[in-house]
Amino acid sequence: MADENTEIARGLRRRDPDLLDYLIEKYQHRLLRYLLYLTGRREMAEDFFQETWIRVLERGSQYDGRHEFSTWLFTIARNLVIDDLRRKRPASLDSLLDVDGAAPFDLPATGQPSAFDATVQREQNEQISAGMQHISAEYRESLLLRFQEGMSLEEIATVTGAPLGTVKSRIYRGLTALEPWVKGARL
Amino acid sequence: MNPDFINNDAMNSDPHQRARLLISLSGPEASNPERSWLAAHLESCPSCREFADSTGQTIRSLRGLSITAGARLVSTTQLRVRQRSLDLQRRQERFWMICTCCAAVTFCSAITAAVLWRGCAWMGQQARLPAPLWEGGFLVIYLMPAVLVGILLLARGTFLADYNGSYQDWS
Numbered sequence: 003m004a005d006e007n008t009e010i011a012r013g014l015r016r017r018d019p020d021l022l023d024y025l026i027e028k029y030q031h032r033l034l035r036y037l038l039y040l041t042g043r044r045e046m047a048e049d050f051f052q053e054t055w056i057r058v059l060e061r062g063s064q065y066d067g068r069h070e071f072s073t074w075l076f077t078i079a080r081n082l083v084i085d086d087l088r089r090k091r092p093a094s095l096d097s098l099l100d101v102d103g104a105a106p107f108d109l110p111a112t113g114q115p116s117a118f119d120a121t122v123q124r125e126q127n128e129q130i131s132a133g134m135q136h137i138s139a140e141y142r143e144s145l146l147l148r149f150q151e152g153m154s155l156e157e158i159a160t161v162t163g164a165p166l167g168t169v170k171s172r173i174y175r176g177l178t179a180l181e182p183w184v185k186g187a188r189l
Numbered sequence: 190m191n192p193d194f195i196n197n198d199a200m201n202s203d204p205h206q207r208a209r210l211l212i213s214l215s216g217p218e219a220s221n222p223e224r225s226w227l228a229a230h231l232e233s234c235p236s237c238r239e240f241a242d243s244t245g246q247t248i249r250s251l252r253g254l255s256i257t258a259g260a261r262l263v264s265t266t267q268l269r270v271r272q273r274s275l276d277l278q279r280r281q282e283r284f285w286m287i288c289t290c291c292a293a294v295t296f297c298s299a300i301t302a303a304v305l306w307r308g309c310a311w312m313g314q315q316a317r318l319p320a321p322l323w324e325g326g327f328l329v330i331y332l333m334p335a336v337l338v339g340i341l342l343l344a345r346g347t348f349l350a351d352y353n354g355s356y357q358d359w360s
Contacts, residue, residue, distance in 0.1 A: 019274050023267050030258040038256055051258070052266045056273050130250040148214075149251040155218060174213040177244050184247050 007067040014062025026055055029075060032151065036076055039146045040083050042135055050086075054079040069160070072151070076161045080143075126184070133183030141176030148173050204230060208237045212244050298331075305331060 013021035033054060037047035057078050065074050134142055140162075147153045147161060158169045208230045211223060219227075231238050306327060313323030 017274050017277065019271050022270050022274070026263060026267050026270065030263050031256065034258040034262070035256040048262055051262060052269055055266050055270050059270050059273055060277070126246065126250045127253050130247060131254055134251075134254075145251060149248050150254070155214070170210065170214055174210050177213045177247055178209075180247050181243055184243050184250070 007069070007071055009067075010071050011065050011067030014058070014065050017059060017062060022055065022059060025058070025071070029072065032072065033075060033079060035150065036143075036146060037079055037083070039134065039142050040080065040139060042139070042142075050079060050082055053082055057082060070157065073153070073157050073160055076147070076151075077163075080161060129183040130180060133180045136183075137176055137179040141172050141179060144169055144172040145176045145180075205234065205237055208234065209240055209244075212237070212241045215244075215248070302331065 010021065010025070034047060034051050037050045037054070038044060041047050041050065054075070058075065061078070065071070134145075143162065144158060147158045148155075153161070155166055155169050158164075159166050162169065164172070208227055211219060211227045231241055309323050309327040309330070312318075313320065313326075316323075
């Protein structure tokens with residue numbers, strides 16, 4: 003993995019377009035998912051998706067290959083979103099909590115289990131998806147990085163620029179904030 | 190395993206809070222003693238057990254949410270990145286060309302300045318001009334090419350900005 007990161011760092015310094023094509027394809031779903039959870043709006047997330055890769059091209063020489071590429075990528079994406087918010091109005095990620103007119107998150111197609119199980123699972127996912135749109139963007143971000151990206155607490159702290167204790171607290175509070183939606187799905 | 194995974198938190202004074210935090214942060218960072226303590230606590234605490242079930246369900250649902258990027262978004266991004274890459278490459282080449290030109294001009298100026306100075310001095314003596322006059326003439330002749338090029342570049346920049354909205358977008 004370290005070798006792969008070193009190779010990526012070398013390629014980014016050269017601004018290798020083939021490497022960038024490969025990285026865009028490799029991280030397409032993960033980056034878009036992160037941006038979508040961060041912004042809550044598909045159009046906005048897609049704009050930031052493109053801008054993030056332009057930024058990766060321009061600042062590729064800053065990536066040293068010592069950390070995971072995905073951590074660096076998410077940090078860039080996050081900074082872009084924050085910068086954009088600051089330009090529009092002085093704010094933190096919390097201003098993304100406004101969900102009026104937000105497009106719902108895509109839900110997965112039902113999987114292999116029985117039709118009943120799949121329906122129940124889908125309903126639960128829908129409830130969680132709805133809940134995610136109503137909780138603070140900072141909680142949403144931490145939950146995504148932890149449970150979908152499988153990042154360690156230290157990596158989440160690096161991406162979000164928050165102290166470790168704050169990260170733990172956000173995950174705990176985020177899960178607690180989602181509890182009513184889980185219970186709603188069970189009723 | 191990190192023994193301080195949970196121990197440094199203020200929340201650990203209350204065993205239920207500690208258990209809930211451990212459940213929420215369920216991950217490889219928790220140490221074996223912490224896992225054992227949590228298992229024992231869940232055996233004896235129905236409310237924390239219920240929280241664990243609920244949180245487990247939330248985490249499973251979170252992992253089940255799927256979002257995919259469309260093929261069009263990916264191809265558009267790749268195209269934009271390639272265009273930007275070419276643009277940066279051209280800009281880099283231009284930058285090096287300008288640097289080389291500046292170095293060549295500086296070198297030539299350094300060599301010709303002495304010759305030009307002597308030429309102006311000789312002409313000043315022949316025409317019986319006062320020294321400040323031919324020295325001023327030398328300055329004008331010496332600086333004129335740079336001033337002219339500067340004016341031309343400025344005019345070109347202004348023209349491009351008027352024509353295309355911004356100078357940078359032209360390239």
